[in-house]
Amino acid sequence: MDSGSIAWLLMASALVFLMTPGLAFFYGGLSRSRNVISTIMLSFMSIAVVSVVWVLWGYSLAFGEGNAYIGDLSLIGLKGIAPGDDMLFAVFQMMFAIITPALITGAIVERFKFTTYLVFLVIWITVVYAPIAHWVWAGNGWLLEMDALDFAGGTVVHINAAVAAVAAAILVGKRRSPGMEPANIPYVVIGASLLWFGWFGFNAGSGLAADSVAINAFLVTNTAAATAALTWGILSQVQNGKMSAAGVATGAVGGLVAITPAAGAVGAMGALGVGLGAGLLCYAAVLLRPKVAIDDSLDVFAVHGVGGIWGAIATGIFTVSAFTGGIEGLIEGDASQLGVQIVAVLATIAYSFIVTFVILKVLDVIPGMGLRVSEREEDQGLDISAHGERAFVGDGAD
Amino acid sequence: MDSGSIAWLLMASALVFLMTPGLAFFYGGLSRSRNVISTIMLSFMSIAVVSVVWVLWGYSLAFGEGNAYIGDLSLIGLKGIAPGDDMLFAVFQMMFAIITPALITGAIVERFKFTTYLVFLVIWITVVYAPIAHWVWAGNGWLLEMDALDFAGGTVVHINAAVAAVAAAILVGKRRSPGMEPANIPYVVIGASLLWFGWFGFNAGSGLAADSVAINAFLVTNTAAATAALTWGILSQVQNGKMSAAGVATGAVGGLVAITPAAGAVGAMGALGVGLGAGLLCYAAVLLRPKVAIDDSLDVFAVHGVGGIWGAIATGIFTVSAFTGGIEGLIEGDASQLGVQIVAVLATIAYSFIVTFVILKVLDVIPGMGLRVSEREEDQGLDISAHGERAFVGDGAD
Amino acid sequence: MDSGSIAWLLMASALVFLMTPGLAFFYGGLSRSRNVISTIMLSFMSIAVVSVVWVLWGYSLAFGEGNAYIGDLSLIGLKGIAPGDDMLFAVFQMMFAIITPALITGAIVERFKFTTYLVFLVIWITVVYAPIAHWVWAGNGWLLEMDALDFAGGTVVHINAAVAAVAAAILVGKRRSPGMEPANIPYVVIGASLLWFGWFGFNAGSGLAADSVAINAFLVTNTAAATAALTWGILSQVQNGKMSAAGVATGAVGGLVAITPAAGAVGAMGALGVGLGAGLLCYAAVLLRPKVAIDDSLDVFAVHGVGGIWGAIATGIFTVSAFTGGIEGLIEGDASQLGVQIVAVLATIAYSFIVTFVILKVLDVIPGMGLRVSEREEDQGLDISAHGERAFVGDGAD
Amino acid sequence: MIRIEAIIKPERVAHVSDALVNAGCQGFFYHNVTGQGRQRGVEVFVGRGGQMASRSSVPKTIITTIVADEMQAKVIDAIVGAARSAEGGEIGDGKIFVSPVSDAIRVSDGQHGGDAI
Amino acid sequence: MIRIEAIIKPERVAHVSDALVNAGCQGFFYHNVTGQGRQRGVEVFVGRGGQMASRSSVPKTIITTIVADEMQAKVIDAIVGAARSAEGGEIGDGKIFVSPVSDAIRVSDGQHGGDAI
Amino acid sequence: MIRIEAIIKPERVAHVSDALVNAGCQGFFYHNVTGQGRQRGVEVFVGRGGQMASRSSVPKTIITTIVADEMQAKVIDAIVGAARSAEGGEIGDGKIFVSPVSDAIRVSDGQHGGDAI
């Protein structure tokens, strides 16, 4: 890699890193005030845990030679990876591995047992994330071989996390008494802003070079996010006569999710379409969610699942062959890419749901583990019961 | 562009992007607590709205061929702009177009009707921002042809926004009962910090290359901001015996505004002068503002107007011909550049004020529009009345 | 420098800049609520003051030719430094000079007199920071000549600040009534996150190029931080049955401190060792601190001192000759580097402690200065008494 | 001596405190509470902001003043005048409660009784 | 008329306010306080999170309702039932205080006395 | 039973609560309010921090304890002693109000009256 691309990839890695604290604040602001710290920690600890796992064996399992379905242990401890392009790739990819399980946590806030979660993190990265990353991005991965397009991780990151979130929400059960209003809307907005900012690295870094692909990815990322945010805002205003800030922030995230797989395959006009669809579909999904019996508390599926699936399909629709070196989308007249995209989505959904479900079932019955805190701890709020801290201390004596 | 410059411009674009959330928090912290969300949303929605307008027709109007006064519609939808240098320029410029109207909103917080604001955004970018950007930065713009120096947008962004802010404050009228103390000083500081951080991209990216011009712009940006912050702090301490954190943050922003047009034309010593002047003048302007009948609530004119005008003039004074390829400043003995700078300032002021005034007058009388919320909504606070949300929910039940 | 390296260094400078606001929030969140602004301002004003001092004479004293112990005044006002590599180096180094005294302030929050602090800043940068920076990083500095390894400033920044913090805490005395719980844990987490984010620039920028050294530094920085955060989290959970978010954030900072001198000399496995050691040692130090009579309020020594010393020694242990161009560490069989590292640490400790102590002693007796606020001001909280502001204003009337 | 406590809309605090001063009130204090009464219908967005719900409890502010018995009518009139919505009185405008106080002491000089308030 | 004021654990507010509504309470309000009583033992991390300490004062919520005298027993029963810990009553569950109120006035229509509450 | 309510400077809470414990007070609670009285002159920066203004209302803390009637003098003395400014008493040090309480109930065991406080 030339020094310009190294500079951009270093920076893009730092940007993707910042997305996880951004997510921590996004989710933290949406929780009720007695669970703000615990929600933040669910994301923040993903940085600590996954960084270590990735260096030790995660990268090797995801990107080691292996076979079409999983890597191997040849690169354990990053053995044999000298400072250079491969190491930079390992670093950039690490940031993706960090944020993916953090996304899941939106479904289980305010009641999941924290220590069990830490164990879950280790296992999930190993047996769910690493294989799916291998399928999509490793040279010999079976989905890559099928020419499935997933520029920056729509399936690996978003659909994967969203489906795992549903499995986790089913198994941990509903919150006993969910708060009504989000605790801190400014946190939601700063969280969404940091996510958006970091997503420039996520998408525009995924071409692994500072070149015209990166420039286009940057433009379409911003366009789709803005379009989806605006769409959500207008829907909110029209339906309720008020424009929810949390809603607009959510719309932006939905747009970012949807453009992720397509960022290397569409232009600005395609991005408008992707963003518009994301705004409409995620909005509808969030409205429908309370009608479902599953307490996916912060709407992980409605945003990352619906947005991610829409993005994967939209990639099949809007793909411009000029960007993809020949692969055509539906609009250009070729429906076959759409089929490939759907296979990739379905495979991810099936694998992620089943394996996540099994992991959690097992953790639930292991003595000393268990998925759920006690009633008392839940009532008290996890900030005090699991972390021994209060988010905001402002009484006279302090 | 080589890959190093692409890397820097991608990053600079992301940095300038982050300035608008930074501004949202800067302004949000200065508002009273029942209007924190609404103040944040005035900035945040500029990202959503202007990003879309820019891609659709804004960029074309600003940078299409056209004539000396405005571009044309040849680049509508970014048609014909392949991924590459031009697209990168369009992205970088988009971030400037986003933050400019967001700056205006400081003058109208706590009472402007949100839906009207969204319409205003679309119109203002189209008929005020795009033409002025064309004058100053398009190859055939009349101010560029005059050799007016505006490295990173002192006139286009700051003076323009400040003058529009005055027009808007006049038309929307005073707040019924302004809060006394800012709601959240830490937000003001983090906002100012993100602005400062992003301004490195704003100024050091404006040379469109990772080269010695960028390095110098980076240095002088920091120097002017620090000098102005320190100047304000000392004035505050001497006059009141206490040093206001909001004041120091404001001083920094004033310094950043003032160095913006000069960042490509002065060295470190010039930056000290620019910063010192900005600190003194903005401080004085903020002190004088309550004596004026116009409720420019968060002192947009005192900071961006006064700072911007000072910066444009200072550029005429401190310009070093070694940086500008021959153009000399007053200190080097040539007064003519000062004259050119003044023409650019006056043209911007006149155009921006008149056109903004007319736009708002028209919006005020269109049925269903109107500039101002009802008394009841203003009393209740716009967070609840326009956004259906409370910034901080911390009562026992939540 | 090629444009890729310029791009990276510009960005790295911006990243290191952002660390100081990050620190402001990290420390601000750990204070009690009536001192949040004042704690933030102690860091923030370091940006304003040190930026100016650095340009005027600080850089010259640190990196001017001079002798083995200090630079000279040849580069005063950055005279003769044309825009280019040297200016970029001056900018990058400026950011280090800014954060170092800000680190000290954790030891003196809630009682140190603000105006005296500003004077202290100017003197300390001049007579403590600049010489030590010269020893370690200037071409003719005596520690550099000894081949002491301090890649990114473990001694210059962290040990130096920590020792000065102890001197300051001794002289200013204990707080009259320390708050029990931190005022705002989310601020602590966002502060730590911005520190971590910025530290990528701090360490991976210190090789002054976008190359394989930077890539490795980036990887080991993240690895050590994550390992230390995880170590602290586990210790906290095992000892108390709860996992403190402030603790995990502190662990991360400890890991970042420890890897700083080693980032150019170790690989990923070495970073795991450095991080593990940092987590264990800083945790132990924080536990022991209350047993000491010195009120180093926010544990500057326990984190930056202990972490920094451990990092310097660990560099002697884990250094891999492949990275350092021949210098071997203890594990590779050469104990001599360890000796050199210890000399560097001891010299820094002795010089920093003694000179800081003397400076403060003198400031204490100068009429109008003095180190400590009045009892009344301390009781009232420094936010109101020194800054005339309240951090959070949320009562009905506002 | 009596305590007069008014639970009002937060946006009316400034009006009410001005009215108290005009009515000759020596001192008072206020703080925010969450109240529930007949008023239904502060519509707020819930969750991610997709849909609105009506909160049964709404933010209110309580303003409390301790006055001499004979001030009761005057103070209540002042509060009612200032707290009532511009539109002429509506549900949720608030309530005033009066209760007995047996003594008051000023901390600074230890003065007791009526002189202390 | 009487004021019934219950100082309870914050996490019980929703239960208690439901119970008040069921007991026929017209209105009430609540806010957070910091309380100190016999309860010792909210363990919190201090400083940088290295060690825990027991806070003598703990976060509590006060919920207040003004009711007619004859409601006293019913309301108190309702509160006790809803505020007591699932486990069957423990230190720190809170206290209820009853005190006299001499008048109530509704701001919107100026109505006085029992009809106003 | 009486309620003793002291409105004091926030920075004195720790002193006052220690004094209450020493005076044998079983329990108490406190919360922040905004108060207005004779005290003028907390100077705060307004707007962007260019100029200062004197706030007529200032942050205060109310600390409340319910005690047996005979404790009145002792508790008031304790509060006055702890709340008065080091300098020996000044405007703004606060006020103490005493009012009647008719009953107290402990939630955990349902105990009534004097034994409950």
Ligand SMILES: Nc1ncnc2c1ncn2[C@@H]1O[C@H](COP(=O)(O)OP(=O)(O)O)[C@@H](O)[C@H]1O
């Ligand atoms: N009996 C009561 N006890 C305590 N607070 C009450 C009582 N009745 C009403 N309130 C408070 O007064 C506020 C206003 O009362 P509400 O019934 O909404 O409207 P109105 O003031 O028109 O009667 C409520 O939010 C509630 O907190």
Ligand SMILES: Nc1ncnc2c1ncn2[C@@H]1O[C@H](COP(=O)(O)OP(=O)(O)O)[C@@H](O)[C@H]1O
């Ligand atoms: N005499 C009192 N006056 C005021 N508040 C009290 C009094 N006694 C208790 N409280 C409050 O009630 C809360 C619960 O009391 P506590 O003694 O902890 O447990 P219990 O409710 O089992 O007696 C305390 O936090 C305190 O704030």
Ligand SMILES: Nc1ncnc2c1ncn2[C@@H]1O[C@H](COP(=O)(O)OP(=O)(O)O)[C@@H](O)[C@H]1O
């Ligand atoms: N009559 C009153 N009713 C309610 N609160 C009062 C009354 N008088 C004073 N206060 C409260 O007591 C606080 C202190 O009173 P202030 O008049 O400032 O000084 P002092 O305590 O010296 O009289 C005020 O902030 C106010 O909130």
